[in-house]
Amino acid sequence: MTQTMRWFGPNDPVRLNAIRQAGATGIVTALHEVPNGAVWAREAIAARKAEIEAAGLEWRVVESLPVDEGIKTRSADWDRLIDHYRQSLTNLAACGIDVVTYNFMPLLDWTRTDLAWELPDGARALRFEAVAVAAYDLFILRRPGAAESYDAATHEAAEARYAAMDEAARNKLERTIIAGLPGSEEGFTSAQFLAAIDTYAGIDAARLRDHHVAFLEAVCPVADELGIRLVVHPDDPPFPIFGLPRVVSTEGDVADLFARVPHRSNGLCMCTGSFGVRADNDLPGMIDRLGSRVGFLHLRSVRREPNGAFHEAEHLGGNAEMAAVVTAVYRLSVREGRSIPMRPDHGHQMLDDLNRETNPGYSLLGRMRGLAELRGLERGIAFASGGAA
Known part of the structure; x- marks a missing residue:
């Protein structure tokens, strides 16, 4: 796996040199200052990439290039928004970005209480x-x-x-x-x-799936030509909330999406935390079965609780069966001869970070602990398999 960490840009309290010292070689980021639906300018992408490279790190994974709500609801300005998305992909590819993450959750991204x-x-x-x-x-x-x-x-x-x-x-x-x-x-x-919420009146799960397919059919041909993997992040949490449908919650959801849009650029951000909230998602099996589509890994674990509750567990704890997950990733990497970008997701706020300003889930020390544990787990699995440790 290629070890990365998420960085929220110049205003992130975690600095680039700290991420490098934590052992990551790559950065996962986005132009968070650009409004949804607007084009990401090539000059702005190049400037952000130069800043990252000046710190001795690499930027090849975007998280995320937002899908505007007008695309999800098929609003009157759908064509304009699709053209903007295609142009942003073109500008990213020109700057050497080859993995672009997005999600198709209505209105709310990841949600916690x-x-x-x-x-x-x-x-x-x-x-x-x-x-x-x-x-x-x-x-x-x-x-x-x-x-x-x-x-x-x-x-x-x-x-x-x-x-x-x-x-x-x-x-x-x-x-x-x-x-x-x-x-x-x-x-x-x-x-x-x-x-x-009213803008989603009449949009049930079947219709939202159709809108998702329409989006991919419109942008995947461009992504194919550019050599970009367009990877969808699963729903978080992976079930409907506030009466809004969510349609990327299970292996069946993802398999259906790949069957309906078979373009090679149509891929998956395998988030073991989001999928792992549901006990019916077989995480190692999903990696084995969907492997060629996996373009990015979010490795974290949740601890499921009664009555629909869950919390973020240690990266090697919780319900994710992380040793089996990383073993499946190692098999995939060997089988396809590629190193998949990975980031340790949602670390605990701990130690000195308890007294520092942090972004929830993205303090440095908890993620550094997770990265170290995952790195050691991968090397142990490689060694036991007779590969390079």
């Missing part, structure tokens, strides 16, 4: 709790029709949770869910979120 959940050892983790989402949806957002999304037990638990929260706790939950997490494409107020 607690950004500093304290673990028994005093470190802090990201956590998602379905009851907290229901409390926000039913009693703070007050989404029309929300009651139909929850069973009686969840509704009762959400009502009790809401009643137990003071105004500050309610405001904090609202900000955590919809204000925008690191790397998210957009943030909202509750009023804006309700209005945005």
Whole structure:
């Protein structure tokens, strides 16, 4: 695997030299300052790449080139937005970028309900709790029709949770869910979120899948010519929320997407954390079966909890079976003769980072621990397999 870390640009509290010292050789980043739907200018891409290379690192993976909501909903300006996306891909390829990550989640990118959940050892983790989402949806957002999304037990638990929260706790939950997490494409107020949900009226899972296919059919021929792998990030969490469909949640979802759009550029960002929230996703088996499509790896693990909750576990802990995952990646790398870019995702906030400004999930030391563990795991697997350690 090619070892990388995500960097959010010049305003990231984690500096490039720290990432290099952590042992990564590559950077995964994006032009986060560019509005969704706008063209990424070649000059801006080249300038960011030069900054990264001046620090002794490489930039070949974009995360993410956002898919504008107008593409997801097939709005009136779909053609213009598609043309902008194609031009951005062309400009990225001209600067040597050959992996471009995107997602097709409606409105919200990755979603959590607690950004500093304290673990028994005093470190802090990201956590998602379905009851907290229901409390926000039913009693703070007050989404029309929300009651139909929850069973009686969840509704009762959400009502009790809401009643137990003071105004500050309610405001904090609202900000955590919809204000925008690191790397998210957009943030909202509750009023804006309700209005945005209305733009998806009449778009069910089948229709959203069709829109996803239409997007890929429009951009993959360009990506094919450019030699770019366009890799989709799975839904996080991998199930519908706020009445909005999510259609990249299972192996079946991804296999269907590849069958419908067989272009060689149509690929997968294999996120073991997002897929791993669902016990029915066989992570090592997915790598074995979808291997040729895997262009980027997010290696992290979650610990599933009762009632639809989960939290970010240690990279070698949780439910991901990381040793089996990395073994499958090693088999894939040997079979295809390529090194797949990987980044350790969503590290714990720990040690000195507990007293520093950090982006939730993206403090340095927790990710550095994860990178070291994953590096050692890969070398051990290679050694045991008779390869170079």
